[in-house]
Amino acid sequence: MLTFTDKGIYCLQGDFYIDPWKPVKRAVITHAHSDHARWGSQFYLAHEYSAPILRLRLGQDIQLQTIPYNKPLYSNGVKVSFHPAGHIIGSSQIRVEYQGEVWVVSGDYKLEDDGISNAFEPVRCHTFITESTFGLPIYHWDKQEIVFDQMNRWWQKNKENGKQSVLIAYSLGKAQRLIQHLDTSIGKVFGHGAVYQIQQTFVEAGFPIKSIEKWGENFTKPEAKGALIIAPQSAINTPWLRRFEPYSLGMCSGWVAIRGTIRRRNADVGFVLSDHADWKGLLSAIQATEASKVFVTHGFTATFARYLNEIGVQAAEVQTEFGKEEEEQISTNTEKLEEGNLQK
Template identity: 50%
Template sequence: MASRPDLITRRPEGLYCEAGDFYIDPWRPVSRAVITHAHADHCREGHEAYLAHRDAEGLMRSRVGPDMRLRGLAYGEALQVGDVTISLHPAGHVLGSAQVRVEHRGEVWVVSGDYFVSGAGDANTTCAPFEPVRCDVFITEATFALPIYRWAPQTEVIGEMRAWWADCAAQGKHALLMGYSLGKAQRLIAGLATADAPGPVLVHAAVARLNAAYREAGVALPDVETVTPETSFKALRGALVIAPPAVQDSRWAKALGPHSDAFASGWMRLRGARRRRSVDRGFVFSDHADWPGLLSAIQSTGAQRVIVTHGDEGALVRYLGELGLQAEAFATEYGDEALAGAESGT
């Protein structure tokens, strides 16, 4: 009996499902795009029609344009597209992030997009947590697919950030904490803008715009002040300012006056990455799965075939092969370079 053709394949435009005639997170303009989440490396301009989780709608319109042709689905809602059935399931990465489940004649493939599962057992409190989806083939991200990447409990990392902030305040300095505007910034706000905070919390305008989309989707973020040209940092004491990485060493950052800067990212696990960033502090704080989280997520799907994308594909493919799984890699155009390029415009 002849084997079935692959339900999802890689084309120059992106990951393509021929049976449904659509792409998932394409990196070239296409007619129909299913989007896993609103980060710029996965949600790009130029597609004719978009499908995504309904909570991502505000974020996507703020980045692609208010008049984009977009249909939103609830988690678990089934939609027939061509000869396949699509449903979206929580990925735990950012607001509205979704794994894409595609079923065709009894065969199930799942495309993870970016997702957050931590070996420490944490969940992202600003969006729906990752939900394992049983499937035959799992297409997984591999951003941090090396054993060195193991996240500490997020309460521990938030505590380290708070101690650094308090130390800055004691020295008469503000604290500039940099992280991506979408997802990372909202987690930082949720963890740090509390009643017992060492000082006031302010955010860059790019963060404030995305905060509004979170609140419109029902996420109860703490109230924070937006930095404007009228903000007087001389009148503030021990402020924490949350901003995208592009502000580092900019005129905007210099306007804060005396301050210490830090970067929150999973890449801060590497000493070289901290050194290249040239920041005073690096906090290991990621919205992606760590090594134990990746392995746990893959195991939970029950998939016997795993396709690895964007990250340390080789290491994960080899390890999964040693576990007896059929593992291979797709080359994609996702990742921090594309995302950083989008952030530089904020």
């Protein structure tokens, strides 16, 4: 029912693409990260919570239709509905049904409820299209409460030592999660311009999340004393970042689970927190769909598809242009990571 083309995932009967990476007439969007939501299509369909960021990134004048979760639309007899993916605010799995056959395109997802995104809901289907960003057994996430406690203790210690705390985190998704859960009794939270813009867009759209201040040129060091500043990876080794000296630099990413990542990014500390499912989460999600066939679209595709086949789930890897949005993504030697890990 769905095919993989040079423009993206295509439904012939419904005549639409899901997360196309080239301009098309009708694009159905799982979420607002730019590797899944690209400029140039004529019409867009997305979840209503994605609308503010889609308009911010793609333009206020895009032709955008939005729908809530679990409310189907029909296109030439094809039933289309959106279901929570738990990845970021507005992220959705796309369920497509035609003549009794059901496919689900997951986009990106995580199973832990982050408190700001609608929690992941498994959707039963015949065929499931999954990511595998962290599709190796070495990737295992602690509960987020543990990680936030680690961050708060690091922040408090820095404050006591007269240092600012700078957290590197992706501006859409990760930053909102941090802002919502960090202990602001310790100090003030500021945002890099990119972080502030995304956060403020959600706040102005009426989402029940915390607001922050943008770090501006007219601010002084005393105002930053003991503060925590959230910035994207592009801020590392820039004059903007050096204005906070003395500071401690922390990285917030699933990739810091791999030894050496923190050192390569000149960070002082790493916090393992991701908006993607870990190895066990991926397997749990797939099992819950009861799908008889799985396509693996991005991440450790070959390794993850091979493992699924070994445990009796028919799976195949598919080359796509997803996964290129992640500013947190750290270059690693994939072959070394994959070697010998399937038995763990």
